[in-house]
Amino acid sequence: MAESVAPGQPPGTPHTDTPAHPANPARPDTPGTPNTPGAPAHPDRSPAEPSPYRSSVLARAEEFVWLNARVLEQRRFAYHFLGAAAEPVETALAAYRTEDHGYGHALEPDLRGPVSQPLHTAHALRVLDSIGRCGGQGVERVCRHLSEVSTPDGALPAIHPSQRGYPYAPFVPVVDDPPSDLLATGPVVGLLHRNQVWHAWLFRATDYCWAAIEALGTSHPYEIHAALAFLEGAPDRARARAAANRLGRLVREQRLAVLDPRRRGDYPVAPGYAPGEHHFPHDYAPVPDSPARSWFTDEEMARSLDHLASRQQQDGGWPVPWHQWAPGPALEWRPILTIEALRTLRAHGRALD
Numbered sequence: 001m002a003e004s005v006a007p008g009q010p011p012g013t014p015h016t017d018t019p020a021h022p023a024n025p026a027r028p029d030t031p032g033t034p035n036t037p038g039a040p041a042h043p044d045r046s047p048a049e050p051s052p053y054r055s056s057v058l059a060r061a062e063e064f065v066w067l068n069a070r071v072l073e074q075r076r077f078a079y080h081f082l083g084a085a086a087e088p089v090e091t092a093l094a095a096y097r098t099e100d101h102g103y104g105h106a107l108e109p110d111l112r113g114p115v116s117q118p119l120h121t122a123h124a125l126r127v128l129d130s131i132g133r134c135g136g137q138g139v140e141r142v143c144r145h146l147s148e149v150s151t152p153d154g155a156l157p158a159i160h161p162s163q164r165g166y167p168y169a170p171f172v173p174v175v176d177d178p179p180s181d182l183l184a185t186g187p188v189v190g191l192l193h194r195n196q197v198w199h200a201w202l203f204r205a206t207d208y209c210w211a212a213i214e215a216l217g218t219s220h221p222y223e224i225h226a227a228l229a230f231l232e233g234a235p236d237r238a239r240a241r242a243a244a245n246r247l248g249r250l251v252r253e254q255r256l257a258v259l260d261p262r263r264r265g266d267y268p269v270a271p272g273y274a275p276g277e278h279h280f281p282h283d284y285a286p287v288p289d290s291p292a293r294s295w296f297t298d299e300e301m302a303r304s305l306d307h308l309a310s311r312q313q314q315d316g317g318w319p320v321p322w323h324q325w326a327p328g329p330a331l332e333w334r335p336i337l338t339i340e341a342l343r344t345l346r347a348h349g350r351a352l353d
Contacts (some may be wrong), residue, residue, distance in 0.1 A: 009161055010020050057345070060353035064316030069335035071080065071108075072096075072127070076339055077131060079131055080353075086131040093127055096120065101150070102140040109160070109332040110325075113166025118149065118156040118184040125191045130343075134195040143199035146188065154204025155180035156188060171272065182212040185231040186226035187268050194233030206234070213243055221256050221279040228284065231291055248295035257281055259300045261307035274323045280304040286344040305348055 008353050023161040032078040058081060065077045072092040078084035096107040102116025103124040111117050121142060127132040151157055157178035164174050188204045209230045216227065224247055232245075258264045258278045269277055281304040284292035293301070313316055317338045348353055 001086060023318055032193055039308065048227045056169050056353045057309070058342065060312065060316030062316070064338060065086060067315075067318065068331060070332060073335040073339060075334075076127065076130070080339065086133055089127065089131050090133055093124060096124065101145040101345035102149070106329075106332070108151055109174060109329040109336075110164060110169040111166075112168060112329075113163065115160070115162040115166065116149075117160055118146075118147070118159065118188065121146065122184060122191075125188060128305075129191050129195060134191060135197060139192070139195075139197055140199065143197065143201050144190070145203040146205075147199075150201065150205070151178070151180040153180050153208055154201070155208035156184040156205070158184045159182055163293055167326070169323070169329070171325075180208055182230075183222060183226045185209055186213075186230035190230035194231070197271075208237075209234075213247075216247070216250065218251060218254065219256070221283070221317075224251060224256060224284065228290070228292055244291035248292065251292075251295060252283065257284060257296070258304075259296070274321065276322050280307060282308050282344050282348070286340070287347045300349070304344060304348055309345060309350065311341070 018128075054144040058257050060082070063076060069077065070092075072089070072095075072213060075084070075088045075092045078087055079089050093103075093107075096103045096105045098104045098114065098116040100116055103120035104111075104114050104116045106112045107120040108117070108123045111119060112235055116184065125139075125142070128139070146156065148158065149160055157321055158181040159168075159172055159174050159178060161174060161178065162245075164173075168174065185205055186209050189202060192199070193206070196233065210228075213227045213230065216223070227247055228244070233245050255267050256270070256279060258267045260282050264276075264278050266277055269275065279343060281296040281301050284290070284295065286300070296304070314317055317334045318328075318332050318341045320333045320337065
């Protein structure tokens, strides 16, 4: 799954989010400009009006989203590309909230069932961050929830044992006493810091992230994504830059990014990943101001973005690159990945029309 558990093996072991996922999404800064989330691609058209431009990258993706996406992803698409408001995104996301102030109900599609999980919370915070709404009393309640589900060292497990009894991906191990995991903790802590959220839970969780990142040796792409998600929001910017530079050297030395997609067969796939589940420069640097952008040359980034654009399928959506274990989760992931692909292309100046 994206920006979460490494497919095929236990959390925190080499083989994900993010996110995947991806890394953190760009924020809306100046609404109305072409590369701004929330700016309409066609400002003369209502978000509810079907696009007449069915041959463009964006229009093909739009048709795919309306045909296949959950309500949340439909609302996100309308916000990021059709000029719709943020409130409907918040409303759609609220349906995934749980009574303990976490998130569940398969918000992260590879974990089914109603119970809250740290990976669902990370997913929710990414959505809120992307629309500029990651704050307020709702996020304060989320922090209280995180305090209640933390491990003894103050961090988050990848999967809480409450997942037992509900369907979940076979590459997601559920254990009785799960350890702290950077893949779950890093993105949550980084997003909260990035949005200047202050809560007592963050102190020990931040210390855990620093220790885990500075101890990284042999790694894998999803672990690097989680580390980047933390470093993008970490308050100690000088320390974050130094850590990011070290991770960049590690990524190149261990060949964790395919620098030439035409020769991707020459690059190793991490243990536990699906065949061909490579990661590319755009996966690490989905926006130009990402700390990972300096890891790659302009030529390497251009090739990576060309590859990303070429991955749009005939139906207008982008494919799931990891193990697909059931039809429902695969269908739910594709609109999520499609929105993130479009956002990455637009952030790097690629035309979508």
